[in-house]
Ligand SMILES: NC(=O)c1ccc[n+]([C@@H]2O[C@H](COP(=O)([O-])OP(=O)(O)OC[C@H]3O[C@@H](n4cnc5c(N)ncnc54)[C@H](O)[C@@H]3O)[C@@H](O)[C@H]2O)c1
């Protein structure tokens with residue numbers, strides 16, 4: 551891959567390690583180890599291999615390059631029945647920080663982007679698989695109540711890859727519509743006001759209304 555990029559473009563000074571396969575769908579006691587091995591080999595080992603050869607090329611050619619590894623909100627917090635994917639994406643963040651530390655003396659920067667719900671075949675496939683209704687799911691996974699376009703993640707990648715982020719390394723940039731800033735899923739937070747609070751609100755409201763009408 552590195553050879554192909556160099557042959558095609560003349561040199562390599564930025565790389566985005568983005569490939570991954572779909573999240574798993576069973577909790578740990580039921581985990582399918584064949585799927586686990588397959589997912590780990592793409593989603594984590596794949597990133598290790600990309601980093602290995604990209605960094606080797608940067609070192610050999612004295613290039614202070616920039617690398618961005620795609621993690622996920624699943625690299626920051628767990629998701630139900632997603633042990634392999636969650637572990638792999640946490641691993642991507644660990645690798646990013648470790649590589650940033652080891653290669654910063656050479657001026658090489660390594661960062662991670664953690665997307666939330668992005669409208670791609672991977673997300674659409676997961677929605678189908680779990681039978682989630684897209685509009686409802688978007689409200690639960692984003693303060694902005696919508697999925698992102700892939701372009702909105704690409705912009706974050708482009709910034710981290712470019713010299714505009716020249717003092718940023720070893721960091722994780724969440725592109726998730728605010729998802730990881732919430733303690734619980736967003737729709738739940740909005741609708742979870744206890745019934746008693748609603749009741750007291752209406753009693754109080756009617757009391758004020760009566761008071762205003764009377765006086
Ligand atoms: N879509 C989302 O909501 C979402 C959320 C968080 C993180 N992500 C991450 O964003 C990245 C891109 O995901 P996406 O949503 O575009 O998924 P996608 O399934 O639409 O695309 C994944 C891409 O990876 C490539 N790929 C898979 N296995 C490969 C392999 N062994 N070698 C080379 N290429 C391979 C596929 O060909 C495909 O082009 C992934 O790392 C994914 O984990 C996606």
Ligand SMILES: CC(=O)[C@H](C)O
Nearest residue numbers: 622623624666667673
């Ligand atoms: C596909 C993915 O990464 C989920 C949304 O965390």
